[in-house]
Amino acid sequence: MSSAVIEVADLVKVYPGGTRAVDGISFRIEPGELFGFLGPNGAGKTTTIRILATLTSATSGHARLAGFDVGTHAADVRRRLGLAMQTPTLDTFATGRENIEFIGRMHRVPGAELKKRTDELLELMGLTEVAKKLAGAYSGGMKRRLDLACALVHGPQVLILDEPTEGLDPQSRTALWEELERISRQGTTMLLTTHYMEEADRLCNRIAIIDNGRIVVEGTPADLKAGIGADTVTLQLEAPGPEDLARQQTDVRRLLEGFVPLEGLTPESFGVSLAVRDAGRAIPDLLRRLDGNGVRVVGLSLGQPSLDDVFLKFTGRHIRTEAANEPISLGWY
Amino acid sequence: MLAAFFYETWHQGVRCTRRFFRVPANWISIIFFPLIQLFVFSQLFKDIIQLPGFKASGGGSYLAYLAPGQIGFTAFFAVAWSGTAILIEYRNGYMDKLRATPIYRVSILAGELAPLFLETAIMAGAILALSVVLGAPIKTGIGGVLVLLALSGLFGMAWAGTSFVPALLTKSEQATGTLSLLFFPIAFMSTAFVPQSLMPGWLQSVNAWNPITFLIEAIRPLMVSGYNWSAIGKAVIAIAVLGVILQSATLWAFRRLAA
Numbered sequence: 001m002s003s004a005v006i007e008v009a010d011l012v013k014v015y016p017g018g019t020r021a022v023d024g025i026s027f028r029i030e031p032g033e034l035f036g037f038l039g040p041n042g043a044g045k046t047t048t049i050r051i052l053a054t055l056t057s058a059t060s061g062h063a064r065l066a067g068f069d070v071g072t073h074a075a076d077v078r079r080r081l082g083l084a085m086q087t088p089t090l091d092t093f094a095t096g097r098e099n100i101e102f103i104g105r106m107h108r109v110p111g112a113e114l115k116k117r118t119d120e121l122l123e124l125m126g127l128t129e130v131a132k133k134l135a136g137a138y139s140g141g142m143k144r145r146l147d148l149a150c151a152l153v154h155g156p157q158v159l160i161l162d163e164p165t166e167g168l169d170p171q172s173r174t175a176l177w178e179e180l181e182r183i184s185r186q187g188t189t190m191l192l193t194t195h196y197m198e199e200a201d202r203l204c205n206r207i208a209i210i211d212n213g214r215i216v217v218e219g220t221p222a223d224l225k226a227g228i229g230a231d232t233v234t235l236q237l238e239a240p241g242p243e244d245l246a247r248q249q250t251d252v253r254r255l256l257e258g259f260v261p262l263e264g265l266t267p268e269s270f271g272v273s274l275a276v277r278d279a280g281r282a283i284p285d286l287l288r289r290l291d292g293n294g295v296r297v298v299g300l301s302l303g304q305p306s307l308d309d310v311f312l313k314f315t316g317r318h319i320r321t322e323a324a325n326e327p328i329s330l331g332w333y
Numbered sequence: 334m335l336a337a338f339f340y341e342t343w344h345q346g347v348r349c350t351r352r353f354f355r356v357p358a359n360w361i362s363i364i365f366f367p368l369i370q371l372f373v374f375s376q377l378f379k380d381i382i383q384l385p386g387f388k389a390s391g392g393g394s395y396l397a398y399l400a401p402g403q404i405g406f407t408a409f410f411a412v413a414w415s416g417t418a419i420l421i422e423y424r425n426g427y428m429d430k431l432r433a434t435p436i437y438r439v440s441i442l443a444g445e446l447a448p449l450f451l452e453t454a455i456m457a458g459a460i461l462a463l464s465v466v467l468g469a470p471i472k473t474g475i476g477g478v479l480v481l482l483a484l485s486g487l488f489g490m491a492w493a494g495t496s497f498v499p500a501l502l503t504k505s506e507q508a509t510g511t512l513s514l515l516f517f518p519i520a521f522m523s524t525a526f527v528p529q530s531l532m533p534g535w536l537q538s539v540n541a542w543n544p545i546t547f548l549i550e551a552i553r554p555l556m557v558s559g560y561n562w563s564a565i566g567k568a569v570i571a572i573a574v575l576g577v578i579l580q581s582a583t584l585w586a587f588r589r590l591a592a
Binding site: 078 | 341344348351352355356422425426427429430431432433434435436
């Protein structure tokens with residue numbers, strides 16, 4: 001018996017029609033971790049989550065949650081699981097309180113404790129004042145928070161969240177991040193999916209980048225970004241015409257010859273962009289080499305590798321360009 | 334195990350009942366449609382009562398004849414679109430949320446069906462009250478009213494299968510609505526408007542198998558004459574047979590969708 005809260009080995013899901021939505025995924029989530037699946041729409045994140053939540057069966061492979069096999073011990077898995085899906089799923093004709101209490105009853109939370117727990121969750125999610133209003137009348141952010149409260153009502157050991165901030169405005173997103181961080185600090189193990197790099201970067205202590213049904217790389221956000229190497233330094237050059245710009249770009253290339261941290265130079269319409277290792281330290285020296293040599297630097301910016309760069313490195317594509325190609329889902333397949 | 338099933342069905346039933354009655358439009362259409370029917374047809378066919386063969390089954394006025402028919406109609410319409418609610422929750426993911434909780438999946442379906450007894454009985458009761466206000470008799474008093482409401486409620490639960498099966502199979506609200514129109518002639522062919530003896534031969538044969546006719550023929554005596562236990566017995570059997578057939582099909586379609 002291992003200590004992992006979630007343990008997935010060689011998971012495969014082939015839908016009728018032949019689509020391999022999940023194509024051999026393996027990972028482990030230890031107690032208290034906040035683990036993120038980062039990947040474009042259609043990568044297989046939701047299917048993996050549906051298998052873990054006992055909503056879809058796997059074609060082959062194993063998935064265990066809290067030590068219970070999701071296929072053979074579904075009821076044990078469900079008792080320990082809190083689930084919030086991509087869009088908030090609420091009974092829109094029930095009030096906020098009724099929504100939480102109903103899910104609590106399905107989980108057999110005893111009466112007195114349910115009342116106390118519901119009060120706490122309403123308070124925690126800032127919904128106490130609208131507790132008696134129908135959930136259908138809630139704003140997007142309020143629906144998210146109510147959905148999360150429903151997922152937490154039975155004090156689950158594992159919280160699984162599919163795209164928890166999809167469709168939220170920036171303020172609501174930040175507020176929800178803080179909420180999720182707080183829940184995580186209290187010891188709940190969490191698995192979330194996202195296609196927002198910032199979200200994975202900020203929230204997760206470990207992420208797996210998933211593409212075409214496979215995990216392409218896994219690690220802490222810091223390690224993954226460090227693996228990319230160079231930072232990007234862009235120099236904006238002041239030039240009266242294209243010939244002058246071209247001359248300055250050639251000058252920059254000549255002046256930086258033999259500059260050890262430099263790994264690459266690309267001419268741009270605004271100047272040049274440079275790939276520089278450990279750019280924070282290298283910049284003063286870099287600017288000294290360019291100074292007083294007819295190169296007129298009027299702007300400088302420093303970009304550190306993002307998870308998008310990590311995604312690009314491992315898949316050859318940007319994460320967001322895939323979003324538009326998502327097929328319409330007509331059912332459960 | 335059975336206790337768990339009843340616990341889950343009860344709470345799911347309460348939730349579904351609440352969901353239904355919190356939509357004001359549900360009240361408006363379900364009450365006003367039969368009301369308009371009751372009012373307009375009792376005027377339009379006022380003199381039809383003069384036809385030979387009518388006196389025996391009617392209570393002396395066409396309103397008295399029509400009112401039980403409209404109660405049967407109401408039981409029919411109360412559940413005509415009942416399958417769409419479960420479909421909405423299937424589509425918006427709420428059913429998945431329930432499926433991820435440690436409950437019997439069949440409790441989800443049972444909780445949708447059980448409140449239909451109450452919904453149908455309440456609506457039948459509303460039409461009954463209005464008929465009495467307009468002058469229809471209710472010979473058997475409170476006991477007859479209870480039998481009438483129970484029969485209507487049971488019929489509603491059983492008949493709901495005609496909406497649930499298309500809903501669960503097509504997964505489309507539009508298709509469910511369109512297909513429900515196919516069942517309307519069954520209601521109009523019943524003895525709601527005209528007694529069987531005045532119908533052409535082939536319609537009489539059809540009505541020998543029409544469950545709505547069995548319902549109406551059981552509740553009409555309750556209003557215009559007295560208990561007709563033979564008719565009530567036939568109605569109970571008809572509803573039971575209908576219920577077993579339609580609900581088995583519903584359960585099959587539900588498992589196919591949500592197992």
